[in-house]
Amino acid sequence: MPFNIPESNKPRIVIIGGGFAGFKFTNQIDLNKYQVVLIDKNNYFQFQPLFYQVAMSGLEPSSICFPLRKYFRNKKDLYIRSMEILEVDPIKKIIFSNSGNLNYDKLIIATGSQTNYYGNESFQKNTIPLKSVSEALYLRNSILEDLEQAVLNNDDTLKEQLLNIVIIGGGPTGVELAGALSEMKKHIIPKDYPDLNSDKMQIHLVQASSRLLDSMMEKASIKAYQDLNRMGVIIHLNAKVTDIQNNQIILSSGSVLESKKIIWAAGVTGLSIKGLESAHDAAGNKITVTDFCEVSQWKDVYAIGDIASMKTKEFPQGLPGLAPVALQQATYLAHLMNQSNEQIKKPFNYVDKGAMATIGRSKAVLQYKSVFLSGFIAWIAWLFVHIYYLIGVRNKVIVFINWLWNYIKYDQALRLNIKPKVS
Ligand SMILES: Cc1cc2nc3c(=O)[nH]c(=O)nc-3n(C[C@H](O)[C@H](O)[C@H](O)COP(=O)(O)OP(=O)(O)OC[C@H]3O[C@@H](n4cnc5c(N)ncnc54)[C@H](O)[C@@H]3O)c2cc1C
Numbered sequence: 001m002p003f004n005i006p007e008s009n010k011p012r013i014v015i016i017g018g019g020f021a022g023f024k025f026t027n028q029i030d031l032n033k034y035q036v037v038l039i040d041k042n043n044y045f046q047f048q049p050l051f052y053q054v055a056m057s058g059l060e061p062s063s064i065c066f067p068l069r070k071y072f073r074n075k076k077d078l079y080i081r082s083m084e085i086l087e088v089d090p091i092k093k094i095i096f097s098n099s100g101n102l103n104y105d106k107l108i109i110a111t112g113s114q115t116n117y118y119g120n121e122s123f124q125k126n127t128i129p130l131k132s133v134s135e136a137l138y139l140r141n142s143i144l145e146d147l148e149q150a151v152l153n154n155d156d157t158l159k160e161q162l163l164n165i166v167i168i169g170g171g172p173t174g175v176e177l178a179g180a181l182s183e184m185k186k187h188i189i190p191k192d193y194p195d196l197n198s199d200k201m202q203i204h205l206v207q208a209s210s211r212l213l214d215s216m217m218e219k220a221s222i223k224a225y226q227d228l229n230r231m232g233v234i235i236h237l238n239a240k241v242t243d244i245q246n247n248q249i250i251l252s253s254g255s256v257l258e259s260k261k262i263i264w265a266a267g268v269t270g271l272s273i274k275g276l277e278s279a280h281d282a283a284g285n286k287i288t289v290t291d292f293c294e295v296s297q298w299k300d301v302y303a304i305g306d307i308a309s310m311k312t313k314e315f316p317q318g319l320p321g322l323a324p325v326a327l328q329q330a331t332y333l334a335h336l337m338n339q340s341n342e343q344i345k346k347p348f349n350y351v352d353k354g355a356m357a358t359i360g361r362s363k364a365v366l367q368y369k370s371v372f373l374s375g376f377i378a379w380i381a382w383l384f385v386h387i388y389y390l391i392g393v394r395n396k397v398i399v400f401i402n403w404l405w406n407y408i409k410y411d412q413a414l415r416l417n418i419k420p421k422v423s
Pocket of ligand 1: 018019039040041042048049050083084085086110111112113130131172271273305306307321322323324326356
């Protein structure tokens with residue numbers, strides 16, 4: 001039996017990817033009508049919007065991840081397999097992995113996106129990305145490790161490189177990281193490392209375009225700039241990174257920044273699978289879909305979430321890579337397939353839920369249609385929206401308590417540099 005999945009009289013739906021889109025689809029599809037196989041590289045769901053809090057020692061990984069088997073444990077005719085799918089043959093309707101092949105009746109591609117280095121090897125080699133919980137943990141350890149090394153070192157140049165942090169990319173992730181780091185510099189480092197002069201620590205935020213948060217309205221960009229500037233973050237606008245060598249970040253202006261810790265928050269691109277190349281969009285890695293989430297080249301192949309390139313009148317460049325898009329497409333497609341007559345179908349209609357980013361303690365920006373909010377109210381809204389979307393009651397409670405504790409005590413309790421055992 002391939003993948004140890006029994007044959008069934010019901011059509012088999014295979015979902016590749018248990019992120020926002022795959023998880024939601026699995027939760028909504030009718031298991032009386034289909035046999036469902038959910039496949040992910042990891043055995044857990046990851047809540048990516050809070051990765052930066054794991055990296056900043058604010059939350060434990062287990063608070064923002066959820067085991068897939070636990071969530072779906074009582075569902076009949078649902079099979080979860082933790083493995084990487086390496087190739088798809090959409091004509092013969094087979095998926096391939098190192099553990100064998102499996103045939104499907106309907107295939108849902110929900111593989112999300114990956115860090116985009118725009119083809120530059122030196123960016124990939126010399127920076128730390130933030131696209132998985134393990135990368136968030138790696139970043140947390142790097143920050144803590146470099147602080148420890150800075151205490152031990154007397155060489156001024158090395159000390160500067162160990163203390164400085166450069167974030168490349170001024171979108172929501174870059175802004176959130178910069179804000180959290182500046183709070184760490186102000187409230188935590190002076191207490192934990194009294195023998196380090198935290199004033200020497202520089203946090204640089206490098207943005208290629210002329211404003212931060214450039215996917216949001218201009219008011220949000222101005223507010224983020226003002227807040228971060230006041231918090232001591234050094235912001236470089238219209239600054240493209242041209243090269244990174246020997247802990248030096250070279251900007252298009254000719255300026256050189258010195259840092260051992262360079263965080264890459266400058267964008268993502270689709271994470272497709274071999275065999276699907278002919279459905280990729282012009283930009284390269286996303287899969288072009290119709291208004292019905294179908295991949296038109298092949299029958300019974302669908303793509304949802306970040307991997308799907310769906311152009312609409314409001315979004316001629318394609319829907320944004322956001323959790324609400326993934327969740328809404330998943331719900332739409334599951335309902336479509338649950339119908340007794342799948343031929344009666346209305347196209348997918350994205351309901352824009354607005355955008356938000358937190359800048360720091362009591363500071364956030366929020367836009368919904370033409371409404372713009374900032375400051376404490378936007379921050380509270382940000383907190384509650386994120387808690388609402390987290391999976392698992394335990395996670396919601398733990399995150400809430402952590403944030404409350406942090407708010408009252410100006411402290412994050414998780415600064416442990418736990419290293420994996422080598423050999
Ligand atoms: C740091 C960060 C912050 C973000 N903040 C926000 C935010 O504040 N608000 C917002 O709306 N969105 C935010 N996003 C974007 C949001 O997380 C994505 O839009 C969303 O995760 C897309 O869901 P998805 O299901 O398409 O992909 P994902 O959630 O990425 O899930 C894809 C899954 O597919 C699995 N997979 C991939 N390839 C394979 C394979 N070959 N075989 C098996 N499994 C595979 C992966 O392991 C993963 O679990 C953020 C993203 C990041 C990285």
